[in-house]
Amino acid sequence: MTRNVLPETPLGRPANPEARAHRREQILAGAQRCFVRKGFHAATTAEISSEAGVSVANMYQYFPTKDDLIRAMIQADLAEDLDLVRLVNEADTLAEGLEKTIRLTTAEHENLSNLGLRLEILAEAARNPRIAAEVREADAQITAAVAEMIARRQLAGEVSNDIDPGPTADLIMSLFDGMIGRIALAASNPEALARAATQLILAGLGVTPKAAD
Amino acid sequence: MTRNVLPETPLGRPANPEARAHRREQILAGAQRCFVRKGFHAATTAEISSEAGVSVANMYQYFPTKDDLIRAMIQADLAEDLDLVRLVNEADTLAEGLEKTIRLTTAEHENLSNLGLRLEILAEAARNPRIAAEVREADAQITAAVAEMIARRQLAGEVSNDIDPGPTADLIMSLFDGMIGRIALAASNPEALARAATQLILAGLGVTPKAAD
Amino acid sequence: MTRNVLPETPLGRPANPEARAHRREQILAGAQRCFVRKGFHAATTAEISSEAGVSVANMYQYFPTKDDLIRAMIQADLAEDLDLVRLVNEADTLAEGLEKTIRLTTAEHENLSNLGLRLEILAEAARNPRIAAEVREADAQITAAVAEMIARRQLAGEVSNDIDPGPTADLIMSLFDGMIGRIALAASNPEALARAATQLILAGLGVTPKAAD
Amino acid sequence: MTRNVLPETPLGRPANPEARAHRREQILAGAQRCFVRKGFHAATTAEISSEAGVSVANMYQYFPTKDDLIRAMIQADLAEDLDLVRLVNEADTLAEGLEKTIRLTTAEHENLSNLGLRLEILAEAARNPRIAAEVREADAQITAAVAEMIARRQLAGEVSNDIDPGPTADLIMSLFDGMIGRIALAASNPEALARAATQLILAGLGVTPKAAD
DNA sequence: GATGAATGAGGGTTCATTCAT
DNA sequence: TATGAATGAACCCTCATTCAT
Numbered sequence: 089m090t091r092n093v094l095p096e097t098p099l100g101r102p103a104n105p106e107a108r109a110h111r112r113e114q115i116l117a118g119a120q121r122c123f124v125r126k127g128f129h130a131a132t133t134a135e136i137s138s139e140a141g142v143s144v145a146n147m148y149q150y151f152p153t154k155d156d157l158i159r160a161m162i163q164a165d166l167a168e169d170l171d172l173v174r175l176v177n178e179a180d181t182l183a184e185g186l187e188k189t190i191r192l193t194t195a196e197h198e199n200l201s202n203l204g205l206r207l208e209i210l211a212e213a214a215r216n217p218r219i220a221a222e223v224r225e226a227d228a229q230i231t232a233a234v235a236e237m238i239a240r241r242q243l244a245g246e247v248s249n250d251i252d253p254g255p256t257a258d259l260i261m262s263l264f265d266g267m268i269g270r271i272a273l274a275a276s277n278p279e280a281l282a283r284a285a286t287q288l289i290l291a292g293l294g295v296t297p298k299a300a301d
Numbered sequence: 302m303t304r305n306v307l308p309e310t311p312l313g314r315p316a317n318p319e320a321r322a323h324r325r326e327q328i329l330a331g332a333q334r335c336f337v338r339k340g341f342h343a344a345t346t347a348e349i350s351s352e353a354g355v356s357v358a359n360m361y362q363y364f365p366t367k368d369d370l371i372r373a374m375i376q377a378d379l380a381e382d383l384d385l386v387r388l389v390n391e392a393d394t395l396a397e398g399l400e401k402t403i404r405l406t407t408a409e410h411e412n413l414s415n416l417g418l419r420l421e422i423l424a425e426a427a428r429n430p431r432i433a434a435e436v437r438e439a440d441a442q443i444t445a446a447v448a449e450m451i452a453r454r455q456l457a458g459e460v461s462n463d464i465d466p467g468p469t470a471d472l473i474m475s476l477f478d479g480m481i482g483r484i485a486l487a488a489s490n491p492e493a494l495a496r497a498a499t500q501l502i503l504a505g506l507g508v509t510p511k512a513a514d
Numbered sequence: 515m516t517r518n519v520l521p522e523t524p525l526g527r528p529a530n531p532e533a534r535a536h537r538r539e540q541i542l543a544g545a546q547r548c549f550v551r552k553g554f555h556a557a558t559t560a561e562i563s564s565e566a567g568v569s570v571a572n573m574y575q576y577f578p579t580k581d582d583l584i585r586a587m588i589q590a591d592l593a594e595d596l597d598l599v600r601l602v603n604e605a606d607t608l609a610e611g612l613e614k615t616i617r618l619t620t621a622e623h624e625n626l627s628n629l630g631l632r633l634e635i636l637a638e639a640a641r642n643p644r645i646a647a648e649v650r651e652a653d654a655q656i657t658a659a660v661a662e663m664i665a666r667r668q669l670a671g672e673v674s675n676d677i678d679p680g681p682t683a684d685l686i687m688s689l690f691d692g693m694i695g696r697i698a699l700a701a702s703n704p705e706a707l708a709r710a711a712t713q714l715i716l717a718g719l720g721v722t723p724k725a726a727d
Numbered sequence: 728m729t730r731n732v733l734p735e736t737p738l739g740r741p742a743n744p745e746a747r748a749h750r751r752e753q754i755l756a757g758a759q760r761c762f763v764r765k766g767f768h769a770a771t772t773a774e775i776s777s778e779a780g781v782s783v784a785n786m787y788q789y790f791p792t793k794d795d796l797i798r799a800m801i802q803a804d805l806a807e808d809l810d811l812v813r814l815v816n817e818a819d820t821l822a823e824g825l826e827k828t829i830r831l832t833t834a835e836h837e838n839l840s841n842l843g844l845r846l847e848i849l850a851e852a853a854r855n856p857r858i859a860a861e862v863r864e865a866d867a868q869i870t871a872a873v874a875e876m877i878a879r880r881q882l883a884g885e886v887s888n889d890i891d892p893g894p895t896a897d898l899i900m901s902l903f904d905g906m907i908g909r910i911a912l913a914a915s916n917p918e919a920l921a922r923a924a925t926q927l928i929l930a931g932l933g934v935t936p937k938a939a940d
Numbered sequence: 941g942a943t944g945a946a947t948g949a950g951g952g953t954t955c956a957t958t959c960a961t
Numbered sequence: 962t963a964t965g966a967a968t969g970a971a972c973c974c975t976c977a978t979t980c981a982t
Contacts (some may be wrong), residue, residue, distance in 0.1 A: 546811065552853060553768060553850060553854060555768035555769050556768050594788045612904070616918070630853030630854060633846060633849050633850040633853055634853075635867070636846045636850075636908045636912060637766060637843065637846040637847045637849075637850040638848055639911075639912050640842070640847075640911045641764060641765060641766060646912055646913065649912060650912060650913065650914050653775035653909075653912070656912070657914075677926075678923070681919045681920065681922070681923035682923060684909070684914075684920055684923065685902070685906075685920065685923045685927055687905070687909065688902055688905030688906045688909050688920065689898075689902050689905050690905065690910070691908045691909065692900070692905030692906070694900075694905035695849045695902045695904045695905070695908075696897065696900065696901050696904065697850075698853045699849060699859055699861050699862060699863060699866070700859065701862075701867070701870075701900075702901070704875070706897070707897055707898065709894070710891070710894035710898045711898055711901070713890075713931070714895070714898055715927075715931075717930055717931045717933070718926075718927035718928075718930045718931050720741075
């Protein structure tokens with residue numbers, strides 16, 4: 089990757105893209121911790137850079153604005169969610185896939201603390217149209233993946249043909265978002281909620297217990 | 302304007318309590334508009350008081366701190382939600398009650414703009430324990446009411462006895478919260494989502510279409 | 515001035531325009547001292563407000579921007595210059611008027627320190643078009659007054675009819691500006707310079723020593 | 728690009744002095760453009776180095792401080808002015824010399840933009856004593872040269888013996904500085920001003936039109 | 941009670957400058 | 962030498978809050 093294709097005299101310190109990328113991640117990680125703890129607006133740049141182990145001025149060479157930092161963070165978070173869907177899509181049966189997703193979402197999402205971030209992102213999107221657009225786009229991808237999964241299960245006879253994959257996927261997304269909120273709030277017991285959710289969705293999809301077995 | 306309805310209240314109480322209550326509402330209303338628009342932390346006291354048509358200093362005589370204002374606002378919002386549940390509890394059939402709630406939540410909640418506030422509240426609760434406790438308490442009441450409604454429908458033979466009212470109520474609350482988020486984000490079509498939600502919940506509860514009819 | 519024309523209930527602390535105007539002047543005075551000492555861009559808002567005996571935040575209630583402060587200061591300075599011209603215009607003979615102006619400009623202009631401000635203003639005008647326009651406008655008024663004065667002296671036979679009042683007034687303004695610069699620099703002796711300037715201008719205008727006497 | 732013209736200089740001198748001098752000029756040229764555009768204090772080192780096509784760190788190897796850069800720039804500018812005087816001193820008649828100087832100063836000074844720099848320098852000198860001293864020194868040389876020229880013309884009978892060369896030279900310098908300011912401000916027409924200036928000075932010096940011819 | 945005026949404590953951002961390669 | 966990366970110290974401005982009328 090650092091092959092010298094052109095043997096031109098470098099004349100000065102060569103740029104190191106890998107180090108830059110690494111530091112970028114480092115800053116984003118620190119920012120995430122701060123944002124989870126304080127929210128986007130209450131977290132200060134000084135706090136973030138300190139948490140990331142970087143000087144404030146240096147942080148500004150990677151993210152020219154606090155807003156840029158927020159947006160980059162949101163993008164990274166959405167990308168993570170997309171990864172999650174990909175995992176789920178590879179499950180053998182719907183029940184198995186559902187369970188996996190719900191478990192990953194509600195339980196193992198890095199000690200639950202990140203759940204608050206999803207709320208923060210949604211709240212921010214509710215007033216910042218630019219961010220709303222970005223969140224919508226990522227959500228659309230996830231929802232489409234879920235819808236496609238449902239359709240596939242219909243072809244496999246696993247899911248009732250009566251239901252419409254699109255709105256149902258939308259609904260499942262809603263359920264997940266809502267569960268995240270309640271778990272973050274500590275208003276619900278994650279495991280019980282997860283179990284009930286699996287049952288509700290399977291019933292709603294018209295999945296025969298045998299097929300799910 | 303400052304009509305003295307009760308020129309002389311006994312007990313040495315300083316001034317007209319009705320006027321005070323009215324002004325309090327006036328400030329809360331202005332604050333709500335600002336919070337919806339900007340969020341709790343980005344909305345400034347100057348902005349809020351201006352929106353409410355009150356001087357900043359005056360506002361501080363009603364809410365000694367911006368935080369107090371936020372908390373009062375949240376309380377008012379939660380109280381509204383509790384009112385909603387009371388309405389629902391009076392419905393005849395489960396299907397009817399559900400439809401009504403969903404409609405009220407997703408469609409008529411004052412031109413949707415207030416939906417963002419619910420997100421803001423949840424996000425704030427995710428980091429402020431004091432607010433989390435308040436939200437949890439209100440949520441507990443609502444969830445209990447929903448659970449009770451389910452139990453009543455089980456007795457009436459309308460709902461399958463296989464399901465557990467508590468977790469299911471929790472789940473329904475999750476679904477509602479999530480729907481609010483997605484509608485606020487404009488990621489979903491409210492009507493389609495509401496229809497799918499009704500169907501999902503009824504199916505999940507084991508309500509036979511005939512009974513719901 | 516604070517007559518109560520409308521006996522409406524004031525409802526709150528009444529605004530006091532005189533106090534405001536006074537504080538405005540106070541800030542401008544402090545700003546002037548700082549600008550003279552450091553220049554527009556090197557003077558900080560903290561410095562200025564401290565010099566003016568005002569808090570930074572309070573200063574910002576009078577001048578919403580440092581730029582606004584600079585512009586107001588320039589306007590005040592230009593207004594002072596216009597006052598100067600008015601005085602001169604009332605002199606009996608040209609020689610007397612000239613001497614007076616030169617004296618006022620080079621010697622008594624508040625311990626010379628303000629001279630640097632004129633340079634600062636011109637330098638700023640050289641790059642800020644908005645300020646350039648304001649300075650030009652004030653200069654145009656002054657120059658026109660000088661030209662008019664010359665024309666009057668021509669009619670009185672005091673000044674040769676060979677010269678053109680407009681460009682000559684321009685020239686005299688140039689001379690004054692230049693003298694200010696050199697005196698501020700301490701490159702010239704003010705009195706000697708003033709004497710030579712008077713002589714040069716009178717000679718240049720074709721004023722016969724007898725007439726000037 | 729970094730051609731080694733002299734691969735081995737004796738005396739252990741580190742590197743090509745010509746290249747250094749050239750780069751120095753390159754930086755000064757970039758700095759001048761920035762200073763003209765923004766002023767000494769508003770121009771940033773990043774801007775300057777970028778305009779000069781050099782990295783910031785590299786610039787610091789030529790000018791260890793922004794202040795050094797400013798001073799070097801001022802020195803270069805003053806040196807240019809001294810060159811100008813030398814040209815003028817070689818003129819045959821006073822009128823011719825004057826005209827030439829005025830023309831060079833007001834018209835051909837590199838598209839007028841540099842005029843602002845003179846103001847910037849004077850303004851800076853008005854507060855920075857070190858720079859004031861440097862400017863004064865250069866001005867003294869120029870003024871002396873002008874005074875000497877006047878004295879020579881007096882011996883030649885071209886100029887009235889009534890005038891005192893020293894203060895008069897000072898005055899002429901003032902006039903020039905002032906004209907520069909007004910032209911930079913676009914408050915005066917350069918040609919008209921130049922013509923009037925020539926006429927005024929000649930008249931002030933008691934030069935008979937015939938003698939000037 | 942209600943308003944205008946005032947302020948200390950940051951907040952985001954920039955900048956001259958240095959370090960590392 | 963020359964460039965990329967990093968940083969401490971401000972700087973302008975704002976905000977929640979208090980004081981004075």
